[in-house]
Amino acid sequence: MSEKMIMPxxxxxxxxxxxxxxxxxxxxEKVADVIPSIGFIHRGLEKLVEKKDFQEYTFVAxxxxxxxxxxxxxxxxxxxxxxxGLEVPARANFLRVIGGEFSRIHxxxxxxxxxxxxxxxxxxxxxxxxxxxxILDLMEExxxxxxxxxxxxxxxxxxxxxxxxxxxxxxxxxELEPEFREITxxxxxxxxxxxxxxxxxxxxxxxxxxxxxxxxMLRASGVAYDLRTTGYAAYGQLDFEPIVEKDxxxxxxxxxxxxxxxxxxxxxxxxxxxxxxxPIDVPVKGNPDGEFMARLEQPRGEVxxxxxxNGTKMLDRMRVRTPTFANLPPLIQVLKGSDLAxxxxxxxxxxxxxxxxxR
Amino acid sequence: MSYFxxxxxxxxxxxxxxxxxxxxxxxxxxxxxxxxxxxxxNTGNPKHADILLITGSVNEQNKSVIQNIxxxxxxxxxxxxxxxxxxxxxxxxxxxxxxxxxxxxxxxxVYVPGCAARPEAIIDxxxxxxxxxxEKYKNRKERKKKVNA
Numbered sequence: 001m002s003e004k005m006i007m008p009x010x011x012x013x014x015x016x017x018x019x020x021x022x023x024x025x026x027x028x029e030k031v032a033d034v035i036p037s038i039g040f041i042h043r044g045l046e047k048l049v050e051k052k053d054f055q056e057y058t059f060v061a062x063x064x065x066x067x068x069x070x071x072x073x074x075x076x077x078x079x080x081x082x083x084x085g086l087e088v089p090a091r092a093n094f095l096r097v098i099g100g101e102f103s104r105i106h107x108x109x110x111x112x113x114x115x116x117x118x119x120x121x122x123x124x125x126x127x128x129x130x131x132x133x134x135i136l137d138l139m140e141e142x143x144x145x146x147x148x149x150x151x152x153x154x155x156x157x158x159x160x161x162x163x164x165x166x167x168x169x170x171x172x173x174x175e176l177e178p179e180f181r182e183i184t185x186x187x188x189x190x191x192x193x194x195x196x197x198x199x200x201x202x203x204x205x206x207x208x209x210x211x212x213x214x215x216x217m218l219r220a221s222g223v224a225y226d227l228r229t230t231g232y233a234a235y236g237q238l239d240f241e242p243i244v245e246k247d248x249x250x251x252x253x254x255x256x257x258x259x260x261x262x263x264x265x266x267x268x269x270x271x272x273x274x275x276x277x278x279p280i281d282v283p284v285k286g287n288p289d290g291e292f293m294a295r296l297e298q299p300r301g302e303v304x305x306x307x308x309x310n311g312t313k314m315l316d317r318m319r320v321r322t323p324t325f326a327n328l329p330p331l332i333q334v335l336k337g338s339d340l341a342x343x344x345x346x347x348x349x350x351x352x353x354x355x356x357x358x359r
Numbered sequence: 360m361s362y363f364x365x366x367x368x369x370x371x372x373x374x375x376x377x378x379x380x381x382x383x384x385x386x387x388x389x390x391x392x393x394x395x396x397x398x399x400x401n402t403g404n405p406k407h408a409d410i411l412l413i414t415g416s417v418n419e420q421n422k423s424v425i426q427n428i429x430x431x432x433x434x435x436x437x438x439x440x441x442x443x444x445x446x447x448x449x450x451x452x453x454x455x456x457x458x459x460x461x462x463x464x465x466x467x468x469v470y471v472p473g474c475a476a477r478p479e480a481i482i483d484x485x486x487x488x489x490x491x492x493x494e495k496y497k498n499r500k501e502r503k504k505k506v507n508a
Contacts, residue, residue: 018381019424041374041418043456044454045454060450063450066381066382067382129385129386129390132389146383
């Protein structure tokens with residue numbers, strides 16, 4: 001048995017588009033321990049609430065992360081709306097569900113591609129991202145943006161979906177679903193993919209609960225925990241069940257995300273079908289006073305927004321607890337004892353979003 | 360610029376961006392935009408790279424990392440600042456941990472506007488960067504000639 005050595009991983013690393021630094025303590029080819037150090041993307045945007053007024057801050061909240069931007073904006077707006085006692089129109093809530101679910105599809109597809117890249121299946125990466133562009137085109141038509149949407153605002157949403165657009169959404173989903181089935185079947189059935197993901201990085205249900213895992217990471221370990229079931233926005237009026245897998249390994253996490261893509265498609269179809277008539281926003285009067293904690297389900301897991309207002313235009317405090325931060329302790333757990341060559345895949349299976357985590 | 364003898368390789372570093380521009384940089388590599396048809400390859404190794412694409416602004420923690428990557432790249436090299444954060448700090452300019460655009464730290468040759476910068480804009484920025492790179496090669500050749508003469 002050779003001596004232990006420390007190998008730096010990151011901050012600039014080919015497999016990660018974002019910088020995170022891990023010191024891997026190695027014993028031969030096995031990882032004995034992991035020491036993460038974060039802070040490369042820290043901007044300090046929570047403190048910006050003191051400089052930008054609460055309506056303007058929606059744009060900052062959306063830019064906490066460019067991948068789950070839609071749901072970040074939605075979480076912030078929900079918290080402020082609750083403080084102000086604003087009743088968001090039903091139509092706006094349904095439109096938020098449509099936007100949120102599209103952004104979940106885009107995020108999961110993006111993850112599938114990055115994961116394929118991490119285990120060296122580059123053509124699969126390219127084809128997954130080819131599909132993702134079609135989702136982005138549709139998002140652009142609905143909201144006006146490709147990755148940063150600025151669709152949600154305090155009191156409602158900014159643009160409507162008319163009957164023509166609603167039909168187009170349904171048509172495109174019908175067209176895309178077989179394509180998604182084809183691509184995702186490679187993730188599920190291909191021998192190469194299975195050999196890299198099955199049985200790798202298993203996290204038991206007990207460990208997942210103890211370490212506070214969230215989102216697909218938790219659901220892949222057999223815990224049916226999905227905040228959309230609490231019924232915020234219009235989720236209470238739609239039919240769905242949290243998606244759960246049992247194995248807790250990389251493959252299970254991949255399966256959860258794949259099944260969630262189709263679940264999101266189903267939710268969009270339901271929301272478009274039941275879209276109520278009416279206004280899409282309510283006027284905002286006065287300033288918020290009080291505090292509220294909003295919890296939402298992001299593509300990566302539970303996100304918590306805490307907003308404290310003091311009756312002026314500027315908020316007192318805004319705090320976000322992001323899913324990747326909660327998933328770091330489970331990541332360290334699955335990295336311990338793994339092979340060095342599996343480290344990139346393991347890091348990717350928590351779907352890390354560093355810019356959320358560090359803000 | 361109509362023709363470039365070498366296939367320029369680029370390296371991407373995320374300063375303190377929100378991910379929006381990073382994802383668009385990656386989208387440039389994928390089939391719809393496919394910069395590889397221009398011979399452009401995204402490499403993870405600064406010593407292989409001609410063009411440094413930076414998204415996001417400079418902060419206390421990543422300043423040494425950016426400087427390190429820049430120093431490791433062989434001359435001549437081009438820096439492309441992608442997105443408004445890399446240009447000036449953008450919406451985060453007032454944040455306490457944001458020092459400002461990338462040009463506070465290293466010389467920038469091309470600025471790509473947008474929040475998030477669109478893939479078309481990023482490709483245009485890289486193609487303009489190629490022009491700058493060619494210019495730098497030419498200048499270096501002339502300098503060598505003078506030294507030899």
